[in-house]
Amino acid sequence: MCLTGGIIPPLVSGCQSTYYTQGSIEPNGISVPRSEFSYLKKDRPMTRQYIIVRNEQLEFPIYLYRFSDADYAALWMKCTHKGAELTASGDHLHCPSHGSEFDSKGKVSQGPAEDDLRSFRVFTDNDKIFIDLRK
Ligand code: FES
Numbered sequence: 726m727c728l729t730g731g732i733i734p735p736l737v738s739g740c741q742s743t744y745y746t747q748g749s750i751e752p753n754g755i756s757v758p759r760s761e762f763s764y765l766k767k768d769r770p771m772t773r774q775y776i777i778v779r780n781e782q783l784e785f786p787i788y789l790y791r792f793s794d795a796d797y798a799a800l801w802m803k804c805t806h807k808g809a810e811l812t813a814s815g816d817h818l819h820c821p822s823h824g825s826e827f828d829s830k831g832k833v834s835q836g837p838a839e840d841d842l843r844s845f846r847v848f849t850d851n852d853k854i855f856i857d858l859r860k
Contacts, residue, residue, distance in 0.1 A: 743777060743813060744761070744764075744773055744776045744777065745776070745777045745778075745779050745786075746761050746776055746777070746778055746779075747778070747779060747780045747781075748778045748780055748856075750780065750782055751855070753857055753858065753859050754845070754855055754856045754857045754858040754859070755778060755780060755783070755787070755855075755856050755858060756853045756854065756855045756856070757776070757778060757789065757853060757854045757856070758852060758853050758854075759849070759851075759852060759853060759854060761773075761776055762776060762791055772791070773791070774790065774791060774815065774816065775788060775789060775790040775791060775813060775815075775816075775829070776789050777789070777802075777813060778799075778856070784803075785801055785802050785803040785810055786802045786810070787799050787800065787801060787802065787845070787856060788800045788802050788811070788813050788818060789847075789854065789856070790816070790829040790830075792829075794849075795849055797847040797849070797854060798829055798830050798831065798844060798847070799844060799845040799846075799847050799856040800818065800827070800830075800831045800842045800843070800844050800845075801842055801843035801844070801845070802818065802842075803842075803843070804820040804822065804825055804838055805825075805833075805838045805839070805840040805841065805842060805843075806820065806822070806823060806825050806836075806837050806838035806839075807822060807823070809821065809822035809823075811827070811842075816828065816829040817829065817834065818842070820838065823837050824837070825837060825838035827841070827842050830844075831843070831844045845857055845858055845860070846860070
């Protein structure tokens with residue numbers, strides 16, 4: 726089944742806006758148009774550092790972090806301590822339940838969580854970013 730890539734309007738969290746998209750479900754994963762990382766600020770083209778992929782077919786959202794045009798991390802936003810949904814803030818993820826922190830590669834930077842976040846392989850082409858959900 727393929728869902729169209731409708732866009733949920735950006736939400737503001739603190740002083741930084743977090744951009745959400747639902748992406749498009751594909752047979753082995755979910756894809757996001759590259760253009761989701763682009764926006765205009767005072768008519769100047771800008772690039773988002775990360776976006777959140779939130780789709781009703783996914784139990785948790787995915788934090789999609791851009792290191793470069795060809796290098797992304799896709800992280801399952803489920804805390805490895807007791808399973809709470811994480812919040813994103815710039816280049817790190819925070820757990821509101823007990824305070825664990827994870828970096829943009831999913832590594833634990835502060836406990837009580839001991840395990841890194843689940844991450845997915847990411848493939849890119851000229852138009853889209855594909856997150857492989859098979860593992
Ligand atoms: S559930 Fe995230 S720190 Fe406990």
